[in-house]
Amino acid sequence: MTSDDDNTFIQESIEMGAEHWEEEIDFLQARLSDKHGDIDDEDREACQEALQIARENLADALTHPTWD
Numbered sequence: 103m104t105s106d107d108d109n110t111f112i113q114e115s116i117e118m119g120a121e122h123w124e125e126e127i128d129f130l131q132a133r134l135s136d137k138h139g140d141i142d143d144e145d146r147e148a149c150q151e152a153l154q155i156a157r158e159n160l161a162d163a164l165t166h167p168t169w170d
Contacts, residue, residue, distance in 0.1 A: 123160035130156060 130153040132138060134146065141149065 118159070118163065120160055120163040123156050123163055126156045127153065127160060 130149050133141060133149050134153065
């Protein structure tokens with residue numbers, strides 16, 4: 103069961119649009135590939151978690167292009 107907070111987060115993610123999440127994914131993948139300089143273990147873990155969330159948000163944005 104989703105809470106109101108979960109629904110608000112999903113709605114906001116969808117409203118950001120697929121392009122936003124694609125750019126976020128590109129940035130995080132580059133960061134994890136050390137293209138933006140060295141990354142320590144703590145930052146790597148945070149980027150991996152953020153990448154997973156960004157991929158989920160992209161899927162939501164593609165599945166629900168508008169929120170009714």
